[in-house]
Amino acid sequence: MFPIRDHNPSGRTPYVTYALIVANIGIFLSYWPVMQSEQQMLRFYFDWALIPALVSEGLGWSGFFTSMFLHGGWMHLIGNMLFLYIFGDNLEDEMGHFGFALFYLAAGLGAGAVHYIAAPLSPVPTVGASGAIAGVMGGYLLLFPKAKVDILIIIVIIFRVFPIPAWIMLAVWFGMQVFGGFGSAADEGGVAYWAHVGGFVVGLALTIPTWLRLGGPRFWSQTEGHPPHPEAKYQLSRTNVPKVRRK
Numbered sequence: 001m002f003p004i005r006d007h008n009p010s011g012r013t014p015y016v017t018y019a020l021i022v023a024n025i026g027i028f029l030s031y032w033p034v035m036q037s038e039q040q041m042l043r044f045y046f047d048w049a050l051i052p053a054l055v056s057e058g059l060g061w062s063g064f065f066t067s068m069f070l071h072g073g074w075m076h077l078i079g080n081m082l083f084l085y086i087f088g089d090n091l092e093d094e095m096g097h098f099g100f101a102l103f104y105l106a107a108g109l110g111a112g113a114v115h116y117i118a119a120p121l122s123p124v125p126t127v128g129a130s131g132a133i134a135g136v137m138g139g140y141l142l143l144f145p146k147a148k149v150d151i152l153i154i155i156v157i158i159f160r161v162f163p164i165p166a167w168i169m170l171a172v173w174f175g176m177q178v179f180g181g182f183g184s185a186a187d188e189g190g191v192a193y194w195a196h197v198g199g200f201v202v203g204l205a206l207t208i209p210t211w212l213r214l215g216g217p218r219f220w221s222q223t224e225g226h227p228p229h230p231e232a233k234y235q236l237s238r239t240n241v242p243k244v245r246r247k
Helices: 015-036 038-048 052-056 063-069 074-095 097-118 130-143 166-183 193-213 217-223
Strands: 002-006 148-155 158-165
Touching (some): 002 074, 015 038, 015 063, 015 097, 052 097, 074 097, 097 130, 097 193, 130 193, 148 166
Antiparallel strands (some): 002 148
């Protein structure tokens, strides 16, 4: 199940969201050659990733910040940037550019802190923007629970796109992270489930002031959980390729 777009257009250009996407892609490309050598890659991660065991020794504190802009491969990068592109613009629209930038960084740091608490002795390097982006998703859930999100469902060879309320998609995603967190050891590598859970909760909490400024429960009553402006409509356009009928 992959979200491919929402029906919640932003009212202004999301410069910070675009800048974060460009920064993540640019940084990934800058160290892509290093990833061709396992030894060089491990050394690079040792210097820049979040390594809980290193933090426990009083070192590597900068990894809480720098790890947010590193990724372990193309699919890791593409998946994170897709989620940021879908959900980031609307929070930036409501929080403002500077406010959203601070929110994003705080959510990422909070996610890293939860991951560290879950496995303070783990020697496994942790990289990725997913903790911060989980925070964006938590904030989106609070402000726009009923905004429509188009998800792509792939079952073997069946590909279908369904529009569903944002709260369903985000609740399912969050539940999967909690389940994954309890079902795996945080110090053995793989997906940093607790970072996702922590980022989501921190992001939701940090969005409460914005929600209250917009009116709190009154904001929900006015919008019924939908975007505060007309939602985007999508439809398949007809092809320009002429039809050739059989004789």
